[in-house]
Amino acid sequence: MDRVKATMRVKRYSPRTMKTYCYWIRYFIRFHGVRHPADMGGPEVKAFLEHLAVQRHVAAATQNQALNALVFLYRHVLDQPLGDIGEFSHAKRPRRLPVVLSHDEVIRVLDQLSGSMHVMASLMYGSGLRVLETCRLRVRDIDFERQIITVRAGKGDKDRTTLLPATCIPALQHQIAIAEQQLDYRLHHGQVPVTLPHALDRKYPNAGISSAWQWLFPASRPSFDETGKVVLHHIHPSAVQKAVRQAMRAASLPRPGSCHTLRHSFATQLLSQGTDIRTVQELLGHKSVETTQIYTHVLGKGFAGVRSPLG
Structure with a gap:
């Protein structure tokens, strides 16, 4: 998490974005039994996003926020981009x-x-x-x-x-x-x-x-x-x-x-x-x-x- 925070500071992310991204990254790690993110990938991210939509009933914007945090983690911190994570259950975005x-x-x-x-x-x-x-x-x-x-x-x-x-x-x-x-x-x-x-x-x-x-x-x-x-x-x-x-x-x-x-x-x-x-x-x-x-x-x-x- 120190690496995550340091990377966001270098990229001039706002304090609110930093706090939000750290929350979703910690949530993702706990959801998968405290496994290291480097040992996980697209399937685990897909399962986590579906959990948010199906079990937690989060809003579409919230699910997208969690996805953005994980994409940042893998692309800029772990240097192993997720690529195509496949189809997953999207939270509905009502107008x-x-x-x-x-x-x-x-x-x-x-x-x-x-x-x-x-x-x-x-x-x-x-x-x-x-x-x-x-x-x-x-x-x-x-x-x-x-x-x-x-x-x-x-x-x-x-x-x-x-x-x-x-x-x-x-x-x-x-x-x-x-x-x-x-x-x-x-x-x-x-x-x-x-x-x-x-x-x-x-x-x-x-x-x-x-x-x-x-x-x-x-x-x-x-x-x-x-x-x-x-x-x-x-x-x-x-x-x-x-x-x-x-x-x-x-x-x-x-x-x-x-x-x-x-x-x-x-x-x-x-x-x-x-x-x-x-x-x-x-x-x-x-x-x-x-x-x-x-x-x-x-x-x-x-x-x-x-x-x-x-x-």
Whole structure:
């Protein structure tokens, strides 16, 4: 497993991907009686994937995730590619339309939130950010003059820019002021730096205690990084998800959702206003326009100008 982690670090895999792949590799090894993966191959992988689909009833995406982890293990760590593992029972991938809220419903949810949680939920709806992208925002990512937000190392390790809602500017300026106050406090009480990507802390030793690199939404207390150094991380996504779910229940919505529902609602609102689907794709950071097209089925009207024969 040390070799697996080292290989993923070299290939710049995200921490979440590393954690997920390690989970499936360990699961695969335990499923086959703690045999070494080098002594196994395609038949064992096929049996494991069928077990996930038939006995565990996992979703298609989950089964594919496990397959990707094992392909990585054999191709990049053991240097013995699996090749064709043959036909196996695939988990069914049902087509699901995303839950979206109207603008009034979103406002009702936002009214149930306060402080930084209100700001984060507003950005997920007003800018189309994912919850983790919102948590990872730094002071340097906000451009008030051009009214844009830069999302760095988003899904697929890609950067993009998106809209900065004018109504969020005062709240974000307040968040930046709080971040600078907290930085001043830490500078006088131990100089706890913020976490930095890759080896940036070695290249720029003072970046972790500079105002530009501070988290907009930091964790409540410092923690240890992988090297045992005391650092300040961003707020954990689960705290935001819990707050948004509670707000949606308090708003008595007919279709309660999650943080991602706010992002879905951002997309449908833009499309209903006549925004070009390619523009929406760029703002959301979707790799393919086919992913964005799912929102056209949620609108319920305006299918490229087509009207029902009954009017």
